[in-house]
Amino acid sequence: MLRSTSLLATKACRNTARRVFVRKxxxxxxxxxxxxxxxxxxxxLALASALGSKQHTLGNIKIALVEAGDLSKVRKxxxxxxxxxxxxxxxTNESQAFLDSIGSWQYVEQSRTAPIEEMQVWDGVSDARxxxxxxELGLEHPEQGMARLTEVLNLQRGLLRHLQLIPEVQIIDxxxxxxxxxxxxxxxxxLVQLENGRVLRSRLLVGADGLNSPVRxxxxxxxxxxxxxxxxxxxxxVHPAKSPLLGPNTTAFQRFLPTGPIAFLPLSPTVSSLVWSxxxxxxxxxxxxxxxxxxxxxxxAFRLPENSLTYxxxxxxxxxxxxxxxxxxxxxxxxxxxxSSCAIKENSAYSTAAFDTPEKLAGVPPDDAVLVxxxxxxxxxxxxxxxxxxxxxxxxxxxLNNRAVLVGDAAHxxxxxxxxxxxxxxxxxxxxxRVIHNAVLRGGDIGSYTSLLPYSQERYLENHxxxxxxxxxxxxxxxxxxxxxxxxxxxxxxxxxFDSIKxxxxxxxxxxxxxxxxxxxGSFHGEFGATALSLAATxxxxxxxxxxxxQALTNLVRxxxxxxxxxxxxxxxxx
Amino acid sequence: MFxxxxxxxxxxxxxxxxxxxxxxxxxxxxxxxxFLHKMNPxxxxxxxxxxxxxxxxxxPDLSGxxxxxxxxLDVLDVGCGGGLLSESLARLGARTLGxxxxxxxxxxARHHSTLDPRLSQNLSYRHTPAESLLSEHKQFDxxxxxxxxxxxxNPALFLSTCAELLKPSGHLFLSTISxxxxxxxxxxxxxxxxxxxxxxxxHTWSKYIKPSELIEFFHKYRSPSQHxxxxxxxxxxxxxxxxxxxxxxxxxxxxxxxxxxxxxxAPRGAWGATECNYIFWARKPxxxxxxxxxxx
Numbered sequence: 001m002l003r004s005t006s007l008l009a010t011k012a013c014r015n016t017a018r019r020v021f022v023r024k025x026x027x028x029x030x031x032x033x034x035x036x037x038x039x040x041x042x043x044x045l046a047l048a049s050a051l052g053s054k055q056h057t058l059g060n061i062k063i064a065l066v067e068a069g070d071l072s073k074v075r076k077x078x079x080x081x082x083x084x085x086x087x088x089x090x091x092t093n094e095s096q097a098f099l100d101s102i103g104s105w106q107y108v109e110q111s112r113t114a115p116i117e118e119m120q121v122w123d124g125v126s127d128a129r130x131x132x133x134x135x136e137l138g139l140e141h142p143e144q145g146m147a148r149l150t151e152v153l154n155l156q157r158g159l160l161r162h163l164q165l166i167p168e169v170q171i172i173d174x175x176x177x178x179x180x181x182x183x184x185x186x187x188x189x190x191l192v193q194l195e196n197g198r199v200l201r202s203r204l205l206v207g208a209d210g211l212n213s214p215v216r217x218x219x220x221x222x223x224x225x226x227x228x229x230x231x232x233x234x235x236x237x238v239h240p241a242k243s244p245l246l247g248p249n250t251t252a253f254q255r256f257l258p259t260g261p262i263a264f265l266p267l268s269p270t271v272s273s274l275v276w277s278x279x280x281x282x283x284x285x286x287x288x289x290x291x292x293x294x295x296x297x298x299x300x301a302f303r304l305p306e307n308s309l310t311y312x313x314x315x316x317x318x319x320x321x322x323x324x325x326x327x328x329x330x331x332x333x334x335x336x337x338x339x340s341s342c343a344i345k346e347n348s349a350y351s352t353a354a355f356d357t358p359e360k361l362a363g364v365p366p367d368d369a370v371l372v373x374x375x376x377x378x379x380x381x382x383x384x385x386x387x388x389x390x391x392x393x394x395x396x397x398x399x400l401n402n403r404a405v406l407v408g409d410a411a412h413x414x415x416x417x418x419x420x421x422x423x424x425x426x427x428x429x430x431x432x433x434r435v436i437h438n439a440v441l442r443g444g445d446i447g448s449y450t451s452l453l454p455y456s457q458e459r460y461l462e463n464h465x466x467x468x469x470x471x472x473x474x475x476x477x478x479x480x481x482x483x484x485x486x487x488x489x490x491x492x493x494x495x496x497x498f499d500s501i502k503x504x505x506x507x508x509x510x511x512x513x514x515x516x517x518x519x520x521x522g523s524f525h526g527e528f529g530a531t532a533l534s535l536a537a538t539x540x541x542x543x544x545x546x547x548x549x550x551q552a553l554t555n556l557v558r559x560x561x562x563x564x565x566x567x568x569x570x571x572x573x574x575x
Numbered sequence: 576m577f578x579x580x581x582x583x584x585x586x587x588x589x590x591x592x593x594x595x596x597x598x599x600x601x602x603x604x605x606x607x608x609x610f611l612h613k614m615n616p617x618x619x620x621x622x623x624x625x626x627x628x629x630x631x632x633x634x635p636d637l638s639g640x641x642x643x644x645x646x647x648l649d650v651l652d653v654g655c656g657g658g659l660l661s662e663s664l665a666r667l668g669a670r671t672l673g674x675x676x677x678x679x680x681x682x683x684a685r686h687h688s689t690l691d692p693r694l695s696q697n698l699s700y701r702h703t704p705a706e707s708l709l710s711e712h713k714q715f716d717x718x719x720x721x722x723x724x725x726x727x728x729n730p731a732l733f734l735s736t737c738a739e740l741l742k743p744s745g746h747l748f749l750s751t752i753s754x755x756x757x758x759x760x761x762x763x764x765x766x767x768x769x770x771x772x773x774x775x776x777x778h779t780w781s782k783y784i785k786p787s788e789l790i791e792f793f794h795k796y797r798s799p800s801q802h803x804x805x806x807x808x809x810x811x812x813x814x815x816x817x818x819x820x821x822x823x824x825x826x827x828x829x830x831x832x833x834x835x836x837x838x839x840x841a842p843r844g845a846w847g848a849t850e851c852n853y854i855f856w857a858r859k860p861x862x863x864x865x866x867x868x869x870x871x
Contacts, residue, residue, distance in 0.1 A: 032692050056642040060666075187602055187690060203691070401604065441642055442619035443663030445691065449604045450612040457835060 029199060033064045034446065035436070036192050036202035038177055038215050040067025042089075042152060043408030043425040044208030045159035046104065050433035052166035053102040057437050061446065064170040064200060066192065071173040075160045077153050079112075086234045086383040087152040088265055088273040090116065090252075090419035093139070095426040096148060099158075102433075108150065108158030114267050115145030117250040120371065124257035124306050125480055128489035129371070130496040145250065147419070149265050149273065172198075180205070180218040182402060189447070190218065190403055204447040205404045206432075211392060213410035219399030221406065225392030225413065228474065230260050231283035232389055232416055233276040236380035237298065239373075240358055241269045243365045253373040254417070255302055256477035257309065260389075261417045262301045264373040271380070272373070274298060275416055282313055283386040285320035291379040292328045296355060298376050300335050303350045306480070308338035332356070389415055391471055393464065397428075397456045403447035405455065407432055414467045415474045424463050431458050585733040586676040586704050590726045594656065597774060598679040601657020602687055607774060610766075610831070610838075611659055611722065614750075617829060617838045618721055618854060619663050622748055625825065625856050626717070629746070632822060645669040648716040651740055653705045654723030658684030658698075662691070665698035669717070673700045674708065705736045714742045724751040725782050734792055738809070739799070744861040750829065750854040754783035758851045761831075786826040786849050787817055793824060793857050809857050818844075824857040 035051060037044045048065045052058050079085065091099075091113075099105040115134075122129040134142045163169055176195045182188050183201075192200040207215025216223065242249050249272065253264040260277030267273055276298070286294050297316075301309060312334050319326040335352055346353045349369040354360045358377050392413040397406045408425030432455050438444075439451040446452075476488055600607040627644045631637050646668030652661045655673030657680060665671040665688075675681050681702040688694045705720075718737050727733040737747055752758050759780045766773040793809040810819045819825070828841035828848025841848030 185690070187687065189690065439616070442616045442623065443645075443666040444616055444619070445662065445666070448612075450615070453613075453837065457837075 030191065030201040031064075031198060032062065032203075033200045034061035034203045035063045035206060036190075036200050036204070037063070037065040037206040037208055038192070039208035039210060039213075039408075039410070040065060040069065040071050040156075040171070040173060041208060041210065041408065042155050042159065042422055043429055044206070045156060045163065046099070046102075046426055047206060047208060047407060047429045047433060048169050048171070049104045049159050049162050049166070050098075050102045050429055051436060052163065052169045053104075054433075054437050057433075057440050058166070058168055060440050061203075061436075062170075063168070064172060066175055066177055066194065066200075067171070067173040068176045069173065071160060071171065074153060074156050075164075077157050079151075079153075082268070082271065083380055084112075084236045084267050084271050084273065084383075085151040085153050086236050086273065086380075086385055088149055088234075088267065088275075089152055089155065089422045090147045090149050090265065091155070091426075092147050092420075092423045093141075093144065095423045098426055098430045099155075102162075104159050104162040106158075107161035109154055112154045112267075113148050113150040115250055116147045116149060116252045116266070117142075117145045117248075119146070119252045119254070121254045122256070122371075123477065123485070123489055123492060124255050124309075125485050126489040128492045130492050149252075149267055151267075152422075177214060180214060182218075187401070202447075203403065203445070204436075204452075205402075207404060207406045207410040208408050210409045211390070211413050213406065215404055216394060216406055216410055219402050219404035219406075221394050221396055221399055221404075223392055223394045225390055228260075228277075228389040228391065228415060229280065230277045230389045230415075231280045231386045232260075233274065233278065233283050233286060233294075233384065233386045235274045235294065235298075235385070236267075236383040237264070237272050237274050237295070237376040238378045238380055239270060239272065239376050240361050242374055243363075243369070246365055246369055249374065251370075251373075253302060256417075256473075257301065257306060258478055258480050259313075260474070261477065262298070263417075263419075264298075264302065265419075272376075275419075276301065277389055277415070277417065280388070281317055281320075285316050285325070287384055287386060288320060288325045289316070289331075290325075290328055291381070291384065293326060293331050294384060295376045295379055296328070296331050296335060296352065299352045299355060300338075302372050303344075303352060304335070304338055305342055308342060312338065391415065391467065393467060397460060398449060398452045401449060405432065405452055411459075412463050412467060415470045417474055418466070418470050420466055420470060424466060427462065428455075428459050431455055585706065585727040585729045585736065587726060587728045591677045593774075593776060595677045595679045598657065598677060598683045601659070601680070601683050608657070608659075610772065611656075613836070614829060614838045614852075615659050615663060617840050618660065618748075618750055619667075621827060621840055621854050621856070622664075622717075622719065622746075623667070625748075626746055629822065629858065643668060645717075649714075649742075650717040650719065651705075651708070651713075651715040653718065653720040653737060653740075654726070655684055655700065656680050658687055658700065660719060660721050661698060661700070662688060662694060664719070665694050665696075668697065670697045671699070672715075673698070674703050674705060675700070676702075676704050678702045705733070705740065709736055709739055713740065715740055715745060716742055717746045717748065719748045721748070721750045722752075724749055724784055725778060727782075730782075730784055731792065734789075735796065738796065738859065741859045743859055745859045747857045747859065748854065749789070749856075750852065752778070752783045752852055753785045753850055754780065755785070755850045758783055761851050786853055786855060789855050789857075790817060790819055790824060790826070794819075798859065807860050809860060819857075822858070824855070826853055826855050828853050 037047055044065055044067070048063060051061070051063050096105060099108070117134045119132040120129065132146065134146045137146060139146065163171060172194065177192055178195050179193045181191050181193070183191060190202050190205045192202055192205065194200070205215055207213045207219070209215055249266040249269050252266065254261050259279055259282070262276040263274070265273040265275065286297060300312065315334060316326050339351055344350045347366055349366045349372050352375065354375055355377065358375070361375060390413050394406055394411045397411050398404070407428040409421070411428065412424060414421055414424070435452065435455045436446050439446045444451040476484070479485070597607055604612045623644060627641060630644060645664065648669045650664050650669040650671045652664065652671060652673040655661045655675050658673055661671050661673035661684065673684055675684070681700045685700050688698050718741050720737055724730055724733065741747060752762055763778050763780055767775045767777060790810060790813070794813060795808055797806040797808050810823050813819055826849055827843065828845055829838050829852040830841050830848055831838050831852070
């Protein structure tokens with residue numbers, strides 16, 4: 001009452017006054033910013049969009065995003081019809097719901113996204129299989145699938161299109177950060193020096209700057225992790241359209257080979273994306289061969305028994321080491337020979353005979369066609385690439401008194417076997433933008449450790465859980481040790497019988513998200529899923545530990561026996 | 576008003592010396608005052624939500640979650656310390672004056688506010704006791720005094736000073752600690768003696784004040800007026816268990832959750848929540864109600 005009129009009057013004055021003030025400061029050489037995001041990848045752009053989508057937050061904080069690369073190229077990206085970039089992400093329903101809630105999803109070209117309605121995952125050694133159908137998971141909208149695949153570029157372009165409508169968010173691209181220093185006074189703010197001479201004085205500095213994050217170094221945040229000694233080969237695969245009897249190309253396939261999983265991710269009726277983690281040597285050798293050799297090897301990797309693959313891989317490596325990349329005809333012969341010796345019938349879906357005669361693929365598909373992906377007939381030119389796989393987790397997400405915070409790959413890098421990397425990053429962004437919004441509402445200093453504390457508290461364990469599950473899965477499936485294979489086979493076959501556990505597994509992977517995004521504050525939804533997966537992870541950990549113990553015991557017994565034998569031998573000599 | 580001889584009388588010199596020694600630590604979020612840093616967002620949440628709640632009662636057309644509800648209000652922060660609360664209030668657009676009886680606290684608060692360009696607009700500090708503002712006839716829309724009441728010498732006089740620094744219909748917010756065995760255990764025995772999270776000697780149990788005592792005070796308290804018959808007490812009626820009307824006063828517990836290492840605002844009427852730290856709000860009667868009672 002007493003202030004209703006004065007309030008409105010002063011509000012207008014204050015807003016103009018504030019703007020004038022900011023301008024006045026900027027002439028002194030430093031520009032005052034409330035949030036400086038370093039890195040224009042999907043996580044950085046999503047954070048800028050999320051902060052910009054809340055009117056009140058936008059009105060109270062000044063946001064800048066710095067990116068070394070040229071973002072206008074991404075904004076203008078117009079791929080040729082029917083071709084796809086090789087960097088693909090699987091966005092969980094949770095991530096999609098978040099992008100939708102900040103108003104960015106509508107700018108992501110929907111025709112370049114594809115739903116995953118079914119997943120076929122199997123053990124490369126024992127062939128034990130688990131199947132996920134979105135209709136069985138109790139999802140609110142099963143027709144939308146459990147996740148959606150799209151190119152990273154399509155997502156980035158969508159976020160940039162959205163940001164174009166929020167001019168208050170300053171995007172500074174084609175500009176490197178030359179250094180980040182802290183003001184020398186006690187409690188000073190970070191100063192971000194740009195190569196063009198500008199200096200951004202930043203209340204909150206967000207590191208969305210990837211694995212080798214400069215912001216993380218500035219914040220003196222240690223990180224721990226290891227290299228998997230594996231490389232992921234990515235490529236865009238072309239294949240004939242699936243038979244109408246098999247349904248649309250909306251099934252993702254993943255086979256866990258001892259060298260790493262190989263995944264087939266559908267993008268359109270005739271194009272799918274490859275993510276194949278394997279040894280760095282094999283990745284290098286395959287990249288040197290003709291694309292048709294890679295195509296044949298992809299088909300074989302989903303179909304041939306594990307020991308046949310090991311043999312063919314050794315042949316490829318030998319040829320590579322001899323400096324003579326293996327030829328298409330030789331690979332064709334090797335595969336045919338292994339198929340015939342494994343008694344794979346030519347009319348089975350496991351046969352790759354139709355690679356050279358694709359017209360034979362038409363007609364009624366064989367019974368086992370649902371178990372393997374469509375036959376890859378060629379690789380889209382220029383899409384074969386590979387990158388090393390790492391596990392990395394920063395020890396904390398918020399710097400100590402230095403106003404820095406990490407999101408996305410700067411905070412964590414994981415094995416891509418569950419396609420969760422970017423989803424974890426978007427989870428960070430959702431949480432951080434909510435934490436910032438709440439702090440602004442309560443007059444908090446958004447760069448302060450206290451304001452950011454809920455972010456670390458909510459995200460660190462959440463991320464750690466999923467990261468360790470992916471890590472354990474990788475380790476569990478990288479062994480051919482008999483008892484472990486038997487145990488994991490039994491485990492997977494049992495899991496496959498329980499729809500409720502499968503639904504729980506998927507809910508932590510973010511597929512049941514539309515309800516999850518509605519949570520308030522820091523309360524966790526999908527508690528059951530989390531618990532089930534923690535149990536699963538603990539179980540896996542137990543299995544690996546048991547396997548290690550068994551192996552150690554076997555070694556011990558063998559060593560003892562050998563030692564005794566040697567002892568006896570020595571005794572014989574002295575006699 | 577009060578005789579000038581009483582000025583400074585609520586300030587305890589020993590307490591001021593204690594906080595002056597600690598003043599350099601105010602903005603160390605991991606040190607001595609980390610508990611206060613963590614409590615600040617919760618106090619701000621209560622202040623904002625309470626003012627919003629009352630404003631909505633009076634203006635039903637007010638938008639749902641008006642984020643600018645504090646914008647343009649005159650706010651006084653009594654015992655501002657290093658300025659933790661004052662800065663937050665100023666960031667929400669309140670014309671904030673922080674006062675403290677310790678000169679070094681005020682110096683720290685002033686220095687810290689210069690780091691943030693958003694604050695210079697509407698935040699100022701003064702080294703003065705609350706009583707001397709009274710003699711300047713200053714009045715505010717909101718008076719806050721957080722974690723101060725348990726350190727003053729004459730709480731009744733301190734409360735009436737805060738009360739008279741408010742404009743009619745103004746909001747008074749106090750946070751303090753109740754005089755209970757639990758409070759002794761947590762705030763003195765655990766925090767000071769065992770864990771050493773808070774400097775030894777920060778708190779004196781006998782100076783703690785119970786929520787019921789604050790309610791009792793404002794149940795009797797009438798602002799000095801030329802027409803004593805025209806003024807009403809701040810709290811006109813109490814329900815069975817001593818609970819005031821939601822529009823006149825409210826007590827809410829501030830509970831520390833050691834698992835989250837953070838404070839939370841206990842729900843209304845939560846059992847046992849006000850046994851230790853709590854926040855109190857009361858509203859000064861409007862002029863109209865005084866006139867109404869004359870008419871009747």
